[in-house]
Amino acid sequence: MLERLRALLGAAFRASPENPSTNLSNPAQWLLDWAGGGSSASGVAVNEEKALGVPIAYACASLISRVLASLPVHVYRRSGKFAELAPEHWAQPLLAEAPNMLHTAFVWRELVALHALFWGNHYSAITLDPRGEVTFLPLLPQNVRVRLTSTGDRKVYVARLADGVEKEFREDQIIHVPALGSDGLTGISPVRKLRNMYGSSIATETFGAKFFANDARPSVIMEMPGKMKPEAQKNLITSLYEKFSGAENRWKVLVLEEGAKMHMVQMPLEDAQFLQTRQMEDSQICAAFGVPPHMIGLTEKTSSWGTGVEQMSIGFSKYTMVPWVRKIEMELRRKVFTDGEHFAKFDLNGLERGDYKSRMEGYQIAVMNGIKTRNEVRELEDDPPLADGDVALVPANMTTIEKLTAPAAKSAA
Numbered sequence: 001m002l003e004r005l006r007a008l009l010g011a012a013f014r015a016s017p018e019n020p021s022t023n024l025s026n027p028a029q030w031l032l033d034w035a036g037g038g039s040s041a042s043g044v045a046v047n048e049e050k051a052l053g054v055p056i057a058y059a060c061a062s063l064i065s066r067v068l069a070s071l072p073v074h075v076y077r078r079s080g081k082f083a084e085l086a087p088e089h090w091a092q093p094l095l096a097e098a099p100n101m102l103h104t105a106f107v108w109r110e111l112v113a114l115h116a117l118f119w120g121n122h123y124s125a126i127t128l129d130p131r132g133e134v135t136f137l138p139l140l141p142q143n144v145r146v147r148l149t150s151t152g153d154r155k156v157y158v159a160r161l162a163d164g165v166e167k168e169f170r171e172d173q174i175i176h177v178p179a180l181g182s183d184g185l186t187g188i189s190p191v192r193k194l195r196n197m198y199g200s201s202i203a204t205e206t207f208g209a210k211f212f213a214n215d216a217r218p219s220v221i222m223e224m225p226g227k228m229k230p231e232a233q234k235n236l237i238t239s240l241y242e243k244f245s246g247a248e249n250r251w252k253v254l255v256l257e258e259g260a261k262m263h264m265v266q267m268p269l270e271d272a273q274f275l276q277t278r279q280m281e282d283s284q285i286c287a288a289f290g291v292p293p294h295m296i297g298l299t300e301k302t303s304s305w306g307t308g309v310e311q312m313s314i315g316f317s318k319y320t321m322v323p324w325v326r327k328i329e330m331e332l333r334r335k336v337f338t339d340g341e342h343f344a345k346f347d348l349n350g351l352e353r354g355d356y357k358s359r360m361e362g363y364q365i366a367v368m369n370g371i372k373t374r375n376e377v378r379e380l381e382d383d384p385p386l387a388d389g390d391v392a393l394v395p396a397n398m399t400t401i402e403k404l405t406a407p408a409a410k411s412a413a
Helices: 002-008 029-034 048-052 055-070 091-096 105-118 195-213 230-244 274-289 307-335 356-368 374-380 401-412
Strands: 073-079 082-085 121-128 134-139 144-148 155-160 166-170 174-178 220-223 261-264 342-346
Touching: 048 055, 048 105, 048 195, 055 105, 055 195, 055 274, 055 307, 073 091, 091 105, 091 134, 091 342, 105 121, 105 134, 105 174, 105 307, 121 155, 155 174, 174 307, 195 274, 307 342, 356 374
Parallel strands: none
Antiparallel strands: 073 082, 073 342, 121 134, 121 174, 144 155, 155 166, 220 261
16 A cells, blocks of 8 residues: 555655655655644644644634734834834835735734744735735745755745746745744744644544533443344444434433343543643643733633733733734835835834823823823823823923033032
8 A cells, every 4th residue: 555655646755956855754744734634642633724723722823813913013214313104105005904905904914923823934925916016915834835045045935826836936025924943944833843732632622522422421331141243233332322322312211131231431521631631731722822821711720800910911912922023024124125214113002001000100200201292192092182282391390410500600600
């Protein structure tokens, strides 16, 4: 069988510069995906699509994707030491409204996060649409290969498009957002690196589903007074399964004849540590994504209110969202804003601000010391401006050392 498979797939397994080590002992990724994914220690085959079906993983990815997609993003122009908004820049509507004719900016940014979180890479081609306008067109990460040029200083992206045709893109034609990587070319698929974790979670969920599909009844052993022929055993098992298994057959009465006895094989869920296993797996998945459990509804060991939760939410912004945002901003700066004058920046104020009391205390200090005007603070809180709110305020008893010493110097003169 193995040799026949070698013959059928021989052409696909031949080595090439782009894929030098593809063989049945080290199969190509597409073959693993075709077979359902790489095997885990639990015996469950795992790939990105299956991992996305794990409820906690889906919730974590959905949270990160939605938060990233919801952040306002603006294009700025450098002006001396400062920067000013540049809404007229051609990339502003692509990043804030629609990057192409198929997707809104919200959906595109969701794809950026989802691809990176599960496949380890997101690729969008910078290309022209039928109208001749620049667009960012997302590519399926599993259909993209990355290699170096012959000089070793640039990347080349080879993508299989929707029509099945392969096309090469230069490095400056692809927006590439990778997850954590080890070779400097691509990101590592978190699913494949954490295959055992996902496999265990899938196996636990499957066990629970089958257990309750059988009306939470354990297995049984039938004891017969005499020896049964194999065919009779098969017929008995089939009859019992069809008539008495499953939730729809609950409470049916089973009558045993001819001295038959039934022995229940007891394995309560607490003996299998079912709930503890689920909780541990959920915590591991949350940790892998960098998501505090309370943010996806897991509050068994966490208070669902108070400053502790607020600090964890701020930590989620600082240690999970900010790194992803900075990675995207830097890639856009390399591939889109090549003039060195413009750049894109996500507005993280809504994520990073603390509780109401802390914000008000911070605003008070900023306004009283002339760091911010009242209208600048009101804008942060989405409040309408005041007529005289653009004037900076300072305490009457505050001044500079120069002004303080000036009268003394004049008197001495």
